[in-house]
Amino acid sequence: MRLPGGVGLIILDNLCKSYGSGKHAVTVIDHVSMEVTKGEIFGIIGQSGAGKSTLLRCVNLLARPDSGSVTVGGVELTRLNTRELQAQRRKIGMIFQHFNLLSTLTARDNVAFPLRLEGLSRQEIRRRADELLEMVGMSAHADKYPAQLSGGQKQRIGIARALAGRPDVLLCDEATSALDQETTRSVLALLQDINRKLGVTILLVTHEIEVVRAICDRVAVMQRGQIVESGRTADLLLRPGHPATRELLRQTEDPDGGDASGSDAGGTIIRVLYSGDSAGKPALSEAVRGTSVQFVILHGTVSRIRDVPYGRMTIRLTGPSGETASVISRLREQGWEVETPDVL
C-alpha cells in the first residue's frame, strides 16, 4: 500500500502486542499509534519494562505485532511476505545497546557483512566498507577485532554496519546506555551528523532524558505499553503534562533544583520558566524598575533544548506585597511563567 507524500515516514497504527498466552498473557504494546516524519530524530523514552524495545523492534518486524499496521516509506510492512519484507528491511538500519558485532570478524568485515548479501564485487565491498569506516572515524581500527575496541568504538562500527545498505531509517535501541558520558556525547554527535548529512531519519529508544535533550526533535513518553504523551522535545521537557514524564525528569533533576533555599530570609519565593522568544529579554530588571522590590536568584539554569533557549530560576523578591504582585504581573506580561506561593 503506497501513501500520498507529506505523511510520516514511519507510521504505526494501533499496534498491539502481548507475550505469553491465556491467563499468563502480558500486554507489552497497548494500542500504540504514532508517526515519525522524514528527516527527524524521534525519541521514545520510558522506564525499564515500558515496552520501548519491543515497539522499536515492531518497526522492522523483528517483533511481530498481534494487530495493527506498520508502514515505512509508504510500504505497509505488516502485509508483506518474507521475501518482500527482507528487501524492505535493507532500508532500515538498526543499532543495539550491546553492539551485536561478530567477534570473529574484523571491524572492516563486520561493516562489510551486510554488503556481501548485495552481490557486489570484492573490491566494491572493500571500497564501500572503508568509506563507511571513514565516515564513523574508525579507519585506523579497520583490522582490529571487536575485543580490541572500546565500547564507543564498537558502537561506531555498529553504526557503520547499519548504514551499509544506505538506509532511510536508523533504529537505535539504547545505543548509548552501555557507554560513559563522554563517549555517549561523541556517539550522539555522530548520530546527529548522520541525520543531517545523509538525511537518515532516526528513531531511538532510551531511558536517558539526556539523550532526548541532546538530539531529539520530538519525543514520545511510554508507560506500560502506551504512549502517554508526545511532542516537541523542548515543549515536553519544559512543560511535562503527564506524571510519567515528570517522574522521568525528576530522576535527573539537580537535587537543589526545586529547593527554595534561603526562604527563611523572608520575602516571596517564586519559580519562573521562560523559553523561546521570552529568553532574550531583560524581563527581570525591567519588572522591578520603578519599584522598591529587590531580587536575589537562589537557583537557576539557563540553557537550550535543541534550538529552544530557556531559563528556569528560583528567585526571592523582597519588597511591599503590592509591588511584589505587580512585579510578578509584569513578568507574566513578558511571557514568563511564574509559580507563586498561595499568599499572592
Ligand SMILES: Nc1ncnc2c1ncn2[C@@H]1O[C@H](COP(=O)(O)OP(=O)(O)OP(=O)(O)O)[C@@H](O)[C@H]1O
Ligand atoms: N521475547 C519476550 N518474551 C516475553 N516477554 C518479553 C519478551 N520481550 C520483552 N518481554 C517483556 O515485555 C516487557 C517490555 O519489554 P521491553 O524490553 O520492550 O521494555 P523496555 O521499555 O525496552 O525496557 P528495557 O529498557 O528494560 O529493555 C517486559 O516486561 C519484558 O519482560
